[in-house]
Amino acid sequence: MASVVDDPNGRRRILFVGPDTKRRTIRLGKMDRKSAESIGRHVEALLSAKVGGQPIPRDTANWLPAIGDTLRDKLAAVGLVDPREPVNVVTVGALIEEYKTARTDVKAGTAVNLDQSGKVMVKFFGADKAVTEVTEADAENFYRQQLGNGLALNTARRHTGRAKQFFAYALRKRIIGANPFNGVKVATGGNPDRQEYVPVETIRTVLDACPSVEWRLIVALSRYAGLRCPSEHLGLTWGDILWDKNRFVVRSPKTEHTGKAQRVVPIFPALYPYLRDAFEAAEPGQVYVIAKNRGEGGMGNGLTTNWRTQLLRILRRAGLTPWPRLTHGLRAACQTDLSNQFPAHVVCEWLGNSLAVAREHYLQTTEDHYQKAAQNPAHGAAQNAAQTGADGKEQERTKSAEVLGSQAFRPILSAPVLSRTTVQMTLSGFEPEFWP
Numbered sequence: 001m002a003s004v005v006d007d008p009n010g011r012r013r014i015l016f017v018g019p020d021t022k023r024r025t026i027r028l029g030k031m032d033r034k035s036a037e038s039i040g041r042h043v044e045a046l047l048s049a050k051v052g053g054q055p056i057p058r059d060t061a062n063w064l065p066a067i068g069d070t071l072r073d074k075l076a077a078v079g080l081v082d083p084r085e086p087v088n089v090v091t092v093g094a095l096i097e098e099y100k101t102a103r104t105d106v107k108a109g110t111a112v113n114l115d116q117s118g119k120v121m122v123k124f125f126g127a128d129k130a131v132t133e134v135t136e137a138d139a140e141n142f143y144r145q146q147l148g149n150g151l152a153l154n155t156a157r158r159h160t161g162r163a164k165q166f167f168a169y170a171l172r173k174r175i176i177g178a179n180p181f182n183g184v185k186v187a188t189g190g191n192p193d194r195q196e197y198v199p200v201e202t203i204r205t206v207l208d209a210c211p212s213v214e215w216r217l218i219v220a221l222s223r224y225a226g227l228r229c230p231s232e233h234l235g236l237t238w239g240d241i242l243w244d245k246n247r248f249v250v251r252s253p254k255t256e257h258t259g260k261a262q263r264v265v266p267i268f269p270a271l272y273p274y275l276r277d278a279f280e281a282a283e284p285g286q287v288y289v290i291a292k293n294r295g296e297g298g299m300g301n302g303l304t305t306n307w308r309t310q311l312l313r314i315l316r317r318a319g320l321t322p323w324p325r326l327t328h329g330l331r332a333a334c335q336t337d338l339s340n341q342f343p344a345h346v347v348c349e350w351l352g353n354s355l356a357v358a359r360e361h362y363l364q365t366t367e368d369h370y371q372k373a374a375q376n377p378a379h380g381a382a383q384n385a386a387q388t389g390a391d392g393k394e395q396e397r398t399k400s401a402e403v404l405g406s407q408a409f410r411p412i413l414s415a416p417v418l419s420r421t422t423v424q425m426t427l428s429g430f431e432p433e434f435w436p
Contacts, residue, residue: 002043004036012036014043019050024078028071039071046080090175092134093127099169107253109231117162120146131170139163139180161186196323198223198333200270207274209318213281214292218307219314220274222327225265226334226351228254229327230307236289238282241267241275248275252352263352 002016012033014026026043028036045060056064064072064081076083096118103114124142125134142163146156164181171179203223210216221227221236227250235251242248246267252260267275278289288294293307308326315322323329331351338347348355 002040002047004033004040006033014040016043016047018079019047020079026074026078043075043080046075050080090131090170091127092125092129092131093122095131095166095170095175096121099166102169107231107256109253113158114162114165117159118166120159121163121166131167131175134167134180136180136183139184143184157186160184195325195332196329197336198323198329200337202320203330205318205320206314209314211314212292213274213277214290215310215314217274217278218290218293219311219330220271222330223334224268224271224274225250226331226338227265228252228331228352230290233290234288234294237287238279238289239287241279241289243267250352255352260352263349265350 002014005013005015007013010030010032012028012031014028014036016024016026018024026039028039042060042063045057048054049056049060055061069084072081072084075081100111100114100118103111106114121142124145125138139160143156143160146159147153151159160181164179164184164186167176167179167181170176200223203219206219207216210219218229218233221233222229227233227236231253232250235253236248240249240251247264248267249262250265251262255261275289282289282291293310311326312322325332335347335351335353338350344355
């Protein structure tokens with residue numbers, strides 16, 4: 001039997017003889033007697049089940065999960081229940097490392113990005129912070145701090161998006177009940193402030209400052225063929241160059257998972273001399289087009305020479321100010337130029353992106369567009385007409401009437417059949433040279 005004993009200052013304790021025939025005490029602390037007696041009845045039920053080897057009564061079995069950890073630990077200390085299993089606290093640092101290890105399916109570049117964002121998370125949350133303690137407010141503050149650190153909007157959103165990715169993994173493992181990053185905006189978009197068109201004249205200056213044939217080809221492939229740098233450069237082999245067809249095969253790790261592992265790109269006239277020079281300078285048996293700037297691991301583990309640092313050196317040597325997003329800017333300028341000459345879907349096929357992505361991130365309005373628009377013949381004629389006064393308009397109408405009434409023009413007007421070619425050739429000088 002379990003007995004409730006009253007102690008001074010409203011404290012209660014329960015006395016009973018345990019299964020080992022030893023006297024046991026459960027100190028409840030300050031508590032009203034009714035609550036203490038209720039606990040005492042459950043203690044008796046647990047004791048009877050333990051001694052008789054019987055299941056715990058339903059009421060007591062339902063009561064146990066609802067009690068606090070403190071009381072349960074006291075019941076375990078006297079042998080009435082089994083000790084609680086130690087709770088495995090998953091920290092932010094442990095979650096990041098586990099997820100990175102589990103993602104064996106990602107490309108080398110993605111692995112680097114996950115590692116970078118993981119370091120940003122550890123710096124903000126701390127490696128030892130429990131994942132279950134990260135709140136929605138913490139997630140919002142994480143995003144705001146990235147912006148406060150001077151990062152571009154898209155960069156801050158990418159770090160936040162990867163943090164959301166880490167916590168989604170914790171949700172799938174049922175470590176947490178909800179993802180605290182669900183309400184934070186992580187979608188990226190085009191940033192006009194970081195778009196700057198890189199004209200061909202600038203690239204010629206850059207090419208002149210390049211230290212080697214291979215570096216000139218790296219720049220030319222980026223600006224004249226729009227290759228993603230460095231992944232698509234590093235995958236290019238001499239076997240991919242189809243000299244007889246004036247085209248080459250580009251292998252794209254970025255789009256491989258979408259079923260577009262490669263694409264065929266023309267050898268553009270501007271690219272040809274740099275590709276030819278690199279071929280002539282290649283060592284016998286050389287497989288990769290870019291051989292001397294592959295870094296320690298090439299494409300295997302993503303450890304490439306820091307091309308950005310070298311490109312900045314080249315720009316300083318050329319006396320140029322670096323433009324935002326160095327290699328992306330070259331690819332964007334290439335797509336802009338090609339879109340002025342070829343249909344959009346063809347250019348997207350050559351560069352390996354969609355029209356929506358091209359409009360959002362690549363296509364730019366250049367100074368050349370404004371100049372060409374201002375030089376449009378139809379626009380010039382309209383401008384001249386607007387500047388002509390009322391007397392000038394009357395003179396034009398009189399002149400037109402005289403011409404239309406002349407003997408030389410009558411056969412055209414009375415001809416039974418008019419072709420577009422005949423009308424365009426005959427009316428040259430009176431109407432714009434296109435068929436409306």
